[in-house]
Amino acid sequence: MSEGVFISFEGIDGAGKTSHVEALVQAFRDAGRQVVQTREPGGTPLAERLRELVLHQPMDALTEALVMFAARRDHLGQVIEPGLARGDVVLCDRFTDATFAYQGGGRGFDIAVLEQLERWVQSVDALPAGRLRQPHLTVWFDVPVDVAARRVAAARSPDRFEAETRDFFQRVADGYARRAAADPQRFARIDGAQSREAVREQVLQAVRSRGWLA
Numbered sequence: 339m340s341e342g343v344f345i346s347f348e349g350i351d352g353a354g355k356t357s358h359v360e361a362l363v364q365a366f367r368d369a370g371r372q373v374v375q376t377r378e379p380g381g382t383p384l385a386e387r388l389r390e391l392v393l394h395q396p397m398d399a400l401t402e403a404l405v406m407f408a409a410r411r412d413h414l415g416q417v418i419e420p421g422l423a424r425g426d427v428v429l430c431d432r433f434t435d436a437t438f439a440y441q442g443g444g445r446g447f448d449i450a451v452l453e454q455l456e457r458w459v460q461s462v463d464a465l466p467a468g469r470l471r472q473p474h475l476t477v478w479f480d481v482p483v484d485v486a487a488r489r490v491a492a493a494r495s496p497d498r499f500e501a502e503t504r505d506f507f508q509r510v511a512d513g514y515a516r517r518a519a520a521d522p523q524r525f526a527r528i529d530g531a532q533s534r535e536a537v538r539e540q541v542l543q544a545v546r547s548r549g550w551l552a
């Protein structure tokens with residue numbers, strides 16, 4: 339049986355990750371792997387309900403952080419851990435780095451509290467005590483805030499995050515950069531401002547270089 343592989347995809351709103359996630363799902367399936375395609379917040383019936391709330395209902399920053407981690411806990415237990423235990427490839431549109439970037443960077447919420455929640459939520463039975471479940475690879479679509487903002491402006495009825503200011507997204511981008519600097523082995527930084535074809539090639543290269551695709 340193959341080892342499970344856990345890959346997350348990150349970037350500010352408008353970074354353009356969605357179509358590339360789809361392409362990677364197809365590439366893994368073509369290589370004969372079972373793929374679980376999922377997202378955060380969401381991925382389970384409960385977490386999808388929490389997603390609806392957190393994207394549309396006003397709430398304070400602590401509530402927002404707790405909802406993100408509550409959704410994550412359910413998602414880990416119901417979808418991510420079972421998938422990895424089966425040896426599947428789990429491709430997740432956003433994971434904990436988004437909480438550090440959006441709630442930590444964007445909202446300015448206390449990073450030490452987020453780290454505590456991360457320790458509680460990402461401690462899982464399959465790993466020895468003290469080790470946290472993290473993606474094996476995080477594909478980070480890094481694009482200038484202005485480029486991303488132009489793409490988001492074209493979208494209809496923005497949610498609570500998409501409606502945020504340019505300064506907010508600059509702080510989110512800085513939050514991603516800090517997480518990437520703290521764990522450079524896990525992160526593959528993709529220059530998302532390039533052509534779609536060039537971005538696609540960078541994403542495939544990041545996965546191939548880890549030996550998961552030929």
Ligand code: TYD
Pocket residue numbers: 351356378379406431432433434436437438440441499500
């Ligand atoms: P997104 O992944 O961009 O989905 P779509 O492409 O359908 O809009 O939407 C999720 C939003 O939630 C995005 O604005 C980032 C935000 N978010 C957080 O603020 N914290 C988190 O921990 C996660 C997972 C997402």
